[in-house]
Amino acid sequence: MLFFILGLIGILVIIYFIFVNFYPSFGGNVTNELQKSYSGSANFSNGKFKNVKNVPEDLGFWQTLGIARKFFFTKVPKGVPEEPIQVQKLDSAAIADYNSDTRMIWFGHSAFLLQISNKNILIDPMLSNVPAPHPLLGSGRFSKELPLQIEKLPQIDAVLISHDHYDHLDYESIRNLKHKVGHFYTPLGVGIHLRAWGVPQNKITELDWWEEQNFDGLKFVCTPAQHFSGRKINDRQSTLWSSWIIQSETENIFFSGDSGYANHFKEIGQKYGPFDFALMECGQYNESWPDIHMFPEETVQAGLDVKAKYIMPIHWGAFKLSLHSWTDPIERISKTAKELKVPLITPKIGEPIILDKFPEPKDTWWR
Known part of the structure; x- marks a missing residue:
């Protein structure tokens, strides 16, 4: 029996290494040479990127196994919608020909199309059905379709x-998008995955926290977040994570990325606020990982910290990646925002929103 168990473990280890090394969705690997190039970053030490606070803690094997067991075997009431979410469909020609006021279109979770200054900007375009290295390793999207399929998107x-987590950086999405994208902007290290997937080096710019990049009349600022990275067992913290600021001559927009609540929100607000609009993480939280994802009440406070005139909850409405009901994020943030008198934007997936003409909430579509 002992030899059988050891043999089975050996076979599984071999299968894992073959899978990781030959299946393209895992992306690239940070080399020693690249690590040396990161040594000038205040966020990099001992071969890994780090948060300002010493989080998240490195969990032992049994702790990790316990969390995994809880995640996969806990029955969550209303963890997914009873029926597929209905999205607002978009007309490809109307999207391609748009040249009016700045607007944003939510594709669910943290994926957005931003149309600003006659440019099309995609943010965290995870547009596949399953946020995992293989479709059999995760649960599917809450909606049967996207507002607009990748092949019908205009030039980006x-x-x-x-x-670089799977629910933000997706191999299939990048593979289908790369031929129509002018340039990719990422935190330090994330470009290794893009290069592994055939994106030319001259179309990739990697930034450290607080670095700015001008882009044809726009300014992108890579700003801090409190999170972590990694696409496989042995590359945790090998690439940086961030939030982003997008500025035009008239607009100032903040995108939180994934982040636990911490002082960096106040620092961002002091340096770059106030913001016309903030896309704020609100979903996939749990008491087992409080430092890397915000609870909805913290999301509202973070919106106040960055001095946002309006906030929109993101990182919910598309996938089950935690143990709360699928509507818990939006119900809790709606309650807290009302109590604190924070203007909240809650569009349907696919509903265009104009930044200087935010609609009044018409209905609680998630109910």
């Missing part, structure tokens, strides 16, 4: 990526 001037 720039893509902003916050970090």
Whole structure:
């Protein structure tokens, strides 16, 4: 029996290494040479990127196994919608020909199309059905379709990526998008995955926290977040994570990426606020990982910290990646925002929103 168990473990280890090394969705690997190039970053030490606070803690094998067991085997009431979410469909020609006021279109979770200054900007374009290295390793999207399929998207001037987790950086999405994207902007290290997937080096710019990049009349600022990175067992913290600021001559927009609540929100607000609009993480939280994802009440406070005139909850409405009901994020943030008198924007997936003409909430569509 002992030899059988050891043999089975050996076979599984071999299968894992074959899978990781030959299946493309895992992306690239940070080399020693690249690590040396990161040594000038205040966020990099001992071969890994780090948060300002010493989080998240490194969990032992049994702790990790316990969390995994809880995640996969706990029955969550209303963890997914009873029926597929209905999204607002978009007309490809109307999207391609748009040249009016700045607007944003939510594709669910943290994926957005931003149309600003006659440019198309994609943010964290996870547009596949399952946020996992293989479709059999995760649960599917809450909606049967996207507002607009990838092949019908117009030419994309720039893509902003916050970090390398599967629900934000997706191999299939990048593979299908790369031929129509002008330039990719990522935190330090994330470009290794893009290069592994065939994106030319000259179309990738990697930034450290607080670095700015001008892009044809726009300014992108890579700003801090409190999170982590990694696409496989042995590359945790090998690439940086971030939030983003997008500025035009008239607009100032903040995208939180994934982040636990911490002082960096106040620092961002002091340096770059106030913001016309803030896309704020609100979903996939749990008491087992409080430092890397915000609870809805913290999301509202973070919106106040960055001095946002309006906030929109993101990182919910598309996938089950935690143990709360699928509507818990939006119900809790709606309650807290009302109590604190914070203007909240809650569009349907696919509903265009104009930044200087925010609609009044018409209905609680998630109910």
